[in-house]
Amino acid sequence: MIRAVRNFMNLPSLAKVSLVSLLSLGWILVAPSIAGAQPATTQPAPSEEYQIKAAYILNFVQYIDWPQATFSAADTPFTIGVLGDDPFGPALEQTFQDETIAGRKLVVKRSTKIEDLQSCHLLFISKSEKDHIPEILASLKDKSIVTVSELDQFAQRGGIVNFYLNNNKIRFEINANAAEKISLKIHSQLLKRAKIVNSD
């Protein structure tokens, strides 16, 4: 081991300097982004699964077009609703922070009552509502809302997007017909990566 250290000390100084600057070089390049870096947080981080699903939701908003009528002004934000017990914690706000899509920001609205979330653009329906899915979807009928959940058979029952696990990876299925019926246009980048499902 001593010999190893001596070997290192005998290396040409260029090599030693280079090794040491491995770490410092990065700091120089990184300096501009330090100002914007997330401070270490003392609260427990939301579980990785929901951080990933929050990132997926950001992508869904990016690759879906809503009819013009769902926005009252050019800068009306996207409203992302969460119905029932919220599994995301701060993950949604953290993911949407400083993001704009087509010039619109994203805001999060939470409620346990479906009546409060009728004007959302995208609605995440929590597992806690699993016994009420038909009533929930019926009350949203004909509204251009992207309903998202993580329940068995959700898309076959009329939901638009459903998360599922495959090989330890989070995937999603899309009921393309249901989306078309409520005037939602889904871009091919999203469709081709989804499992396409039809209503029962």
Next chain:
Amino acid sequence: MRRKSIGHRQKMLTGSASRNKRRFSSGICAALLAFATIEARGQDIKPTTAPSTEPSQSSAVAAAGPTKFKKMSLDELMNVEVTSVSRHESTIGQSAAAIDVISQDDIRRSGATNIPEALRQAPGMEVAQIDNSTWAISARGFNNNTANKLLVLMDGRSVYTPLYSGVFWDVQDTMMQDIDRIEVIRGPAGALWGANAVNGVVNVITKDAQDTQGLLVSGGGGTELRNFENVRYGWAINSTTDARIYVKHFERGDTPLTNGSDGNDTWMMDQTGFRIDSRPTPDEHLTLQGDAYQGSRDNLNDADTGVSGGNILGRWTQKMNGGGDMSLQTYTDITNRAIPLLYNENRGTFDVDFQHHIPVGDWNDVTWGLGYRISLDHVKDGIIQFVPNNRAEQLFSFFAQDEIPIVKDKLRLTVGAKLEHNDFTGFEFQPNGRLLWSIDKKQAAWTAVSRAVRTPTQLEDDLQIVAPGASLIGNKHFQSERVIAYEVGYRMQPTNWLSADVAAFYNDYHHLRSLEFRPPIFSEENQLQGQTYGVEVGSTVKPTDWWTLRGAYTFLHVRFQAEPGSTDTSSAATAGNDPQNQAYLRSSFDLCHNVEFDCSGRWVSELPNQQIPGYVSMDARLAWKPIDQLELSVVAQNLLDNQHPEFGTLPGRHEIQRSVYGMFTFRW
């Protein structure tokens, strides 16, 4: 390596007998080194779904914060493996072995352009580039260009050649972006993987077809890697079946000799392949995949070496009620290699492998399997001859393993053994025992004792080089090389931003190959013994959301003795082909505006036997994603020296140059 053999052969034809003897023995060593290691012929192929070898956590430190995920593209999100989906505590790898996983992200960010380059970052791996298309790769000692103590698998297909038990690395290639991970297991995994896995197993696993959907086009060029183009297209055939096809091509300019002159080893390869994955029911998985390639490499005497070949593999896996599973795999692999003047070899291998895993009551978890392989070859003689020049080698194997939870969730014992029958030495038995102690949720320790063998190959039994005054005739009674390995290891993940694992080993080798002079001929016998010991450390640290450090350190001590009665004077010296110390450190930064910067350095200490000085090398990569679908990157390799040698003896030794390449990757 081939040129070296030709030179020595010419020297052999002139001069006195004693001069001949010395040159001959060094020539034979060179030829043997060139042909490499006679590793066990009977390498068993174990399908990649090995039940007890799960990847360690040292390369899978959890992300800190959602900012990492929101920067990912849809494809990247779809490939994130969530190891603890609904639990909040971290998981420690459950394997009682020294295992490291090189992920796709590690491959991409290190700028590695082929599998040997990707292997440099694993602890315990010795990777030395000899020339443009040749590498000396081993683990825990015995490295040379015919290193024969490492089993290498690509998606469960064994890729070492039964000719000398080593790997022709120039034809083990695939689209780097389609590699899911490379598992590196150091230590004898003989019981599961078969003979020839004496010092370790490298398992290259490509992505499932459902994970490679859409179009990927990448290409670029640079100073050494003159140009390269890869195209892959993946699509869903129906709701349960996905497929992909790819085509790739590259050309590399030559590597220089020590004096700076051209090494005349320009190299080009074309390859194409496909993969189909089908899941007709949730419990069944079928895979069909294949590749075909063709390439050529310049030689000093202006006649090109030509290589070509292809393979096709099918695997069926079924999960069963009660927690068990079974799988059946079969493959055919054809290789052709024509080295002008030296030899031509055509080989076809067919392998069938069955495996069944079944929990038995509360106390036993049994895995067992059967395998059969036949490998036929025909060698057209040149300066190197094989007698006979046609062989049909058969290998039968049976293995069984039981995992016993001595103390539930705390202490687990795994005992197993493999029994093989090969055409050279008959039956070989490789038992092993492993104990895993899960200290708590954040740390685990393990220990293992194993016996492994490397069975003879055509290089030991059939090789013949005839020269006036001194000849080498193959030894039909060459025995298997044997090792008893004692290993111990510890791994920890105390926080979600730090993980580390350490492994130490002591290997006791007997019946190693030696070169004996039994007038009037030389012969290969088993009169060498050796002891090796070492320590391997791997660690991943994530000090912030946007900064990751990955490091590895390896210490190795190798010692050989000739047994009494042996006349071998040169083989013991080849102990110096393994560096005593190696270190690797990569610093990865995720910067703003979708920019990534990676800087990696490695230190390899000297190889005194070949007079290769220790060296420090540095690589750097800068990448930018202006839009989701496009990534542009620039990679500089071997920055610190104009050129440096990694393996080989003067005067014909090649060196590796400083180089740069630029690349674009477009996904749709």
